[in-house]
Amino acid sequence: MADTLTIWTYDWVPPGPRGFVRDLRLRWAAEEAGLAHEVRTVPFDDRETNHLDRQPFGQVPFLTDGEVSIFESGACLLHLAGKSEALMPRDASGAAATLQWVVAALNSIEMVTVPWWFLSLSGQEDNGLTGWMDKRLQQLEAVLREREWLAADRFTVADLVMADVLRVSKLRAHGERPASEAYVARVTDRSAFRKAHAAQFAHFAAADERRA
Amino acid sequence: MADTLTIWTYDWVPPGPRGFVRDLRLRWAAEEAGLAHEVRTVPFDDRETNHLDRQPFGQVPFLTDGEVSIFESGACLLHLAGKSEALMPRDASGAAATLQWVVAALNSIEMVTVPWWFLSLSGQEDNGLTGWMDKRLQQLEAVLREREWLAADRFTVADLVMADVLRVSKLRAHGERPASEAYVARVTDRSAFRKAHAAQFAHFAAADERRA
16 A cells, blocks of 8 residues: 555634645645645644644644655655656756755745735834845846746746745735746646645635534 | 865855854755865855846855755755765655754744844844744744754754754844753754854955955
């Protein structure tokens, strides 16, 4: 029997974050790579204490793959990329370019956009991180003006995570970055994204009925 | 002839960031793994425009390894980890645990601590990110209270990057986290760290003389 690949997420979330819970990245990657998987859940209620042994920050997703258990969506994506060339090329240069852009999405872009978004929740869109973020997003815009995909002239898991970072509504509404906007549209038009996105919505909608 | 491993950094930085420029992570990893390497430079002056073809955010470090070129310190560390078991265990569970903690350092801890530090530069130590950061650091403290190393019961590259994230002075002075403090002391007491740290200081000090 093959090891079962299991994506763990919450059993339910409120409507706001649906479509953005990070298990989407793993569902999407599994669809791109044609990896059979199942989705299982931990309770959203008391999430900050009830599964700390599996995810010490009380978050989702995490992934189990036979004996392996791994959290952090970025780490899970790199783990999945090890299973399929559909996510990451196998030549040394293509693999390095993919790896660098996965980390750039997480540690050069999301490191600024998520805290900016967090501060903006209290109404401060022009906050102490806006200038720094605008600079980073313009640097990325310059890259995306010159190429269709971030790494190796083809879709990779780096595009998956970067597009997921950039597609946040508040971010797209902030500033003019036509190449980035076209990139997000191009990457999220993939059938694997649409399938994963619909599956996440259906998963949480089904939970609404159970909670009702 | 073996491919030359080259760590690229700035030719000079002001005294403030010395000891913290991210090429330290790569020097340290190379020392841990016993990987022969050289250090080469790009100019600090006009850094935001003069090497965008090699690092699109105008930063350092980046790494060249034969035909491979790779930026983002986290990606470079994972690339180096592929060369040496000293940095990452080779069994599937140990490798996954190392990978998840490398990404956690970059995307769950540094994603909050660096923007917090950035905001604190303007004197706001109690800023909009302080509560979120305190929560994350306490969650990590709970983990470090129970174990000596993050992954696989041994030193890995995950400890290297996490300790580098946590050793920032302003962060250590903020809050009481004895297990984290002991962890930082333990990891940075390694001879490979001390050697890399001294080498970075010497590198920039030598440049002072050239600039004088």
